[in-house]
Amino acid sequence: MVVTPGNAAEPCRGCDARALSVCSVIEDKDLCRLASLTHVEAVEPGREFITEGDPADDFFNITAGTAKLFKMLADGRRQITGFAQIGHFLGLAARNRYSFSAEAVDRVRLCRFSRPRLRRLLDDYPAMERRLLDVASNELVAAQEQMLLLGRKTAVERVASFLLGQMAHGGLRGGSPRVIHLAMGREDIADYLGLTIETVSRSFTRLTGDGAIVRHEAANIEILSLDRLRSLAGEGG
Amino acid sequence: MVVTPGNAAEPCRGCDARALSVCSVIEDKDLCRLASLTHVEAVEPGREFITEGDPADDFFNITAGTAKLFKMLADGRRQITGFAQIGHFLGLAARNRYSFSAEAVDRVRLCRFSRPRLRRLLDDYPAMERRLLDVASNELVAAQEQMLLLGRKTAVERVASFLLGQMAHGGLRGGSPRVIHLAMGREDIADYLGLTIETVSRSFTRLTGDGAIVRHEAANIEILSLDRLRSLAGEGG
DNA sequence: CGTTATCTTGACGTACATCAAATGTCGTGG
């Protein structure tokens, strides 16, 4: 599973995720050291690479693809707490066990850091610790937003908000600005929004009927009216 | 509103919250400097001291009482994202505007730090930044747990989980181990759990019927069977 | 003690879940 990079000396220099991730604080001249600390891996779709409750020995940085982060109840009910994409840093646990599981949605590439190694890196680069605090703060803001969604929004509002969120992510990478490609299926969307697949599907249908979107192949959603979508999301009034 | 401490030189030394908060990383000899950076304030019940969208000029440290943190939708729907109690650090925003509001539940005492002053303090005490990262990580774990609750748990499971959480907090401070005093009313509990006050009330009634708890004055809940409460919370099977 | 706010209980409505079937999508092999 471990993929040896083509150029063993400098896998980090050409990394697409670098500018988007905590690694951006490492200066060019020290990239070599950064590269020596990490293992690049590929994870096949459906494969779980973090398991809730396991010792949190490693940290991860997503460099390609999409992973889902989730928690489960004993009887199988699942809540996806977020999707991790390029540049996303994973594994902050505070305690020494993971508090969630992570599974690849499509083919994921990631860098794995061992906890003690990252600790040493943080000691040498205080700016990186600051950057991590920023990352954690942003995730906290996103988590609060999601609590509002899960606790108080209707099904249609949830799906509309989800699309707006996915658009924000897609916007970072190029691509046609009005068409969103969803890497995850309806079941993952449902488990992210606290709904069932049927209700998610019906909500897409209603958004279509309201003229906010058009579905192309279920995974490709075209935004017809951003204003209408915003209004249906319940945030912009 | 600003309360001048009795002993202006060292309000931090005798602070009840110090051991529980980020301030614990400051050595005794430097407490004087810490004290010079902060303003101690009292906030009356019902008073809002952070407003979502306002410039995030200050950080806060709760030293007594309970505050609720919340977000609202345009039409008045509200989601309480957490309750902040002694030792809780508030104001991490990443962007320069608050992403949530905060209001005192009962009488709150807090320390206010201006953003640039805290920044300088962090530069001098790298350990404090590390501590803040731990704090943020713990909050992230709690937020994920709450997402599971809001997205996938039933009303009774939510209320049982809430009581277990409040017990964990109450356990830190002395007091009778089996009786929980709830600082907040039913409306706040409902807005925290994504329910209505009626459903919260009915869930308390069901927990009572199941022999898990007894209500004394609506605000004082006695735990009769921790096992039964855990099982009803849906986590321990 | 009355007055008022908060909490509990009851009757009923509704948004979403569940169960079930139809339709669409995609990979595989004829």
Place this chain on the structure above:
DNA sequence: CCACGACATTTGATGTACGTCAAGATAACG
């Protein structure tokens, strides 16, 4: 290229947990 099967998504019919509306019960307060 088309036929087939497996799986994902959509649509429909019905059930239910929780919300809404309304009335009592209880506690807080002057």
